[in-house]
Amino acid sequence: MYEESHSTKRHAGIRRLRIGGTRLMPWALSLAVMLVLAFAMPVSGHWEILQTVETVERAPSVDGEAFVLEPTPTPIIPERARVPILMYHYVSEIPPGADRLRRDLTVTPEAFRAQLQYLADAGYHPVTLTDLYLYLTQGYPLPEKPVVLTFDDGYRDAYEVVFPLLLEYGFPGTFFVLATPMHQESVDYMTWAQAKEMSDAGMAIEGHGRDHVDLRGRSNDYLVYQILGIQEAIHYHTGRLPRFFAYPSGQYDANVIAVLRSAGYWGAVTTDWGQEHTLGDMFEMDRLRIRGSDTLESFVDKLEDDG
Numbered sequence: 001m002y003e004e005s006h007s008t009k010r011h012a013g014i015r016r017l018r019i020g021g022t023r024l025m026p027w028a029l030s031l032a033v034m035l036v037l038a039f040a041m042p043v044s045g046h047w048e049i050l051q052t053v054e055t056v057e058r059a060p061s062v063d064g065e066a067f068v069l070e071p072t073p074t075p076i077i078p079e080r081a082r083v084p085i086l087m088y089h090y091v092s093e094i095p096p097g098a099d100r101l102r103r104d105l106t107v108t109p110e111a112f113r114a115q116l117q118y119l120a121d122a123g124y125h126p127v128t129l130t131d132l133y134l135y136l137t138q139g140y141p142l143p144e145k146p147v148v149l150t151f152d153d154g155y156r157d158a159y160e161v162v163f164p165l166l167l168e169y170g171f172p173g174t175f176f177v178l179a180t181p182m183h184q185e186s187v188d189y190m191t192w193a194q195a196k197e198m199s200d201a202g203m204a205i206e207g208h209g210r211d212h213v214d215l216r217g218r219s220n221d222y223l224v225y226q227i228l229g230i231q232e233a234i235h236y237h238t239g240r241l242p243r244f245f246a247y248p249s250g251q252y253d254a255n256v257i258a259v260l261r262s263a264g265y266w267g268a269v270t271t272d273w274g275q276e277h278t279l280g281d282m283f284e285m286d287r288l289r290i291r292g293s294d295t296l297e298s299f300v301d302k303l304e305d306d307g
């Protein structure tokens with residue numbers, strides 16, 4: 001309160017100087033500064049005089065108005081973000097003899113391209129989970145109509161089909177990979193060299209576990225083995241530390257979250273439906289499942305869903 005009334009007085013002083021003749025003001029101020037400095041010398045250390053000098057020097061720089069000191073503003077941290085996180089598995093032609101599950105998990109390259117084209121045309125801006133995290137923790141701005149594109153399991157088509165299409169559109173993708181099939185160089189999964197190439201091109205390679213197993217009710221050691229294991233493998237092979245995790249088959253419990261936190265993860269995605277996110281639920285982020293049976297119309301309906 002004291003500071004406030006003090007600065008009001010200073011403000012009034014500047015106003016009076018202006019009334020005396022605006023063109024003369026710079027000279028008058030310089031003279032005032034010199035005089036005040038001269039008189040301040042013998043009593044240097046007396047804070048009132050030094051403060052006056054500071055005020056007089058500052059005042060003319062802001063259109064003749066007194067410089068008002070305000071506390072540094074605290075950044076506004078948003079409470080929630082509405083960001084659809086799309087969940088894909090396979091993006092490929094339907095293999096011969098595919099069962100119902102495989103058909104459900106497979107979006108054809110043609111349908112996928114149409115979905116990307118729609119996102120581009122409708123003004124959506126794909127971002128990463130890190131972007132979402134920085135928005136919710138530090139208020140870093142998100143672009144208009146943000147959307148996250150996630151791909152589970154690290155199948156070979158993620159590299160062969162999804163990656164080139166995302167590059168074509170300039171969209172970042174988020175890929176949740178498994179260490180064991182990559183270590184074994186399974187032909188159905190992307191290789192570590194491919195993951196590194198994608199990571200270098202701006203794709204986010206994140207953790208899905210060492211193996212695709214239900215993590216509920218496991219010992220601490222086992223969880224560390226699965227969760228830290230995939231994190232270290234990705235870090236080793238791409239040079240980038242993954243900060244996000246996708247629960248295998250969407251299954252988790254409190255211990256899984258605790259181990260993720262202790263390993264330095266910033267969040268995890270589920271397979272539950274939703275697109276509202278808060279800092280408090282970063283380890284239970286909902287997604288929108290895109291199915292093989294989706295038409296472009298149902299794809300758009302999912303994006304615009306209010307749930």
Ligand SMILES: [Zn+2]
Binds near residue numbers: 152
């Ligand atoms: Zn999976």
